[in-house]
Amino acid sequence: MRVLLAGATGTLGSELVAQLLGAGHSVLGITRSERGAQRLAVSGAEPVVADLMDRDALLTALDGHEADAVIHQATALTRTPLFHRDLYATDALRDQGTAHLVSAARSVGARRFVTQSFFLGYGYRDHGQEPVTEDRPFAEPGQGAFDPHMRSMRANEQQVFTAPGIDGVALRYGMFYGPEVSTRKLMDLARRRLLPAVRPASVVSLVHIHDAASAAVAALEHGQPGRPYNVADDEPVPFDEYVRALAAAAGAPSPLRMPGWLLRATPYTHALMVGTRLRLSNARAKAELGWRPTYPTYRDGITRGLFDGE
Numbered sequence: 001m002r003v004l005l006a007g008a009t010g011t012l013g014s015e016l017v018a019q020l021l022g023a024g025h026s027v028l029g030i031t032r033s034e035r036g037a038q039r040l041a042v043s044g045a046e047p048v049v050a051d052l053m054d055r056d057a058l059l060t061a062l063d064g065h066e067a068d069a070v071i072h073q074a075t076a077l078t079r080t081p082l083f084h085r086d087l088y089a090t091d092a093l094r095d096q097g098t099a100h101l102v103s104a105a106r107s108v109g110a111r112r113f114v115t116q117s118f119f120l121g122y123g124y125r126d127h128g129q130e131p132v133t134e135d136r137p138f139a140e141p142g143q144g145a146f147d148p149h150m151r152s153m154r155a156n157e158q159q160v161f162t163a164p165g166i167d168g169v170a171l172r173y174g175m176f177y178g179p180e181v182s183t184r185k186l187m188d189l190a191r192r193r194l195l196p197a198v199r200p201a202s203v204v205s206l207v208h209i210h211d212a213a214s215a216a217v218a219a220l221e222h223g224q225p226g227r228p229y230n231v232a233d234d235e236p237v238p239f240d241e242y243v244r245a246l247a248a249a250a251g252a253p254s255p256l257r258m259p260g261w262l263l264r265a266t267p268y269t270h271a272l273m274v275g276t277r278l279r280l281s282n283a284r285a286k287a288e289l290g291w292r293p294t295y296p297t298y299r300d301g302i303t304r305g306l307f308d309g310e
């Protein structure tokens with residue numbers, strides 16, 4: 001397939017370009033910069049320079065191009081978000097950005113559309129011991145300060161599921177780790193003893209960046225229209241254990257302990273690191289997409305799939 005890829009220069013996007021080309025697809029990659037365009041050309045993708053937030057400019061840049069599918073992997077996140085405001089630009093990319101990409105899909109003749117958001121769309125709270133499947137309510141309103149993020153995640157999925165003539169598939173990613181910027185930053189904090197092991201700890205679902213990309217390829221090829229897929233590894237992990245494992249991988253001393261209530265001053269961080277227990281089920285992605293994580297647990301990913309020399 002010829003794939004129009006938004007976010008093609010990103011950490012995930014770069015891995016995805018390589019995997020798409022390796023699977024025999026061709027890639028038309030969107031970037032806002034000439035530098036990004038040069039990188040894309042070197043990697044074997046055809047670049048298109050456009051800003052997703054500018055619908056007219058996007059459609060003009062795509063004039064004369066054709067594609068079979070669109071994949072939306074653009075984000076404005078540059079690190080693990082600590083405050084609600086850190087997510088607002090990404091919220092816009094999931095809402096208006098998706099709307100513009102649906103128009104773009106029409107203009108290039110693409111029928112298939114793979115989009116993605118975040119597993120915490122199920123809600124930043126205690127979901128108990130049972131694995132959370134895609135049948136649970138997703139991105140529900142009525143979650144206070146989280147509502148803008150929920151609204152954008154809902155809009156993101158609904159737009160691709162309901163657009164006439166579009167076969168939409170949505171990925172709900174666990175938390176990324178691997179050779180990518182937020183893992184690097186956490187390891188750097190651990191080296192400076194600024195990354196505490198907080199108790200009580202949230203339970204989160206992780207996915208290695210390589211496996212996040214392979215799930216997007218699998219969704220492109222096998223995803224059923226109108227279906228969301230959770231994409232996480234096989235073993236949810238308490239956040240403090242993950243922090244300890246990252247510190248060990250970084251050669252840092254054991255992290256300092258911190259009581260969870262101390263994070264209440266930063267409500268988003270508190271919800272992420274203390275107040276959430278969410279064990280994501282990946283059974284549907286395995287059954288319907290034929291996807292398997294190369295790194296089934298964070299221990300595999302940290303020992304085999306992190307950084308050279310770290």
Ligand SMILES: NC(=O)c1ccc[n+]([C@@H]2O[C@H](COP(=O)([O-])OP(=O)(O)OC[C@H]3O[C@@H](n4cnc5c(N)ncnc54)[C@H](OP(=O)(O)O)[C@@H]3O)[C@@H](O)[C@H]2O)c1
Pocket residue numbers: 006007008009010011012013030031032033036050051052053072073074075076077078090093116117118173174175176177180
């Ligand atoms: N699950 C997680 O833990 C987690 C963490 C981070 C992100 N994510 C999600 O995963 C996806 C990929 O993240 P990543 O780590 O690969 O991000 P990244 O490395 O920061 O890359 C961001 C990408 O988005 C593009 N982009 C940003 N704003 C854009 C705009 N207005 N118009 C066009 N392109 C724009 C950038 O393109 P140029 O700069 O070249 O224009 C770049 O290709 C995102 O959709 C994000 O929501 C998930």
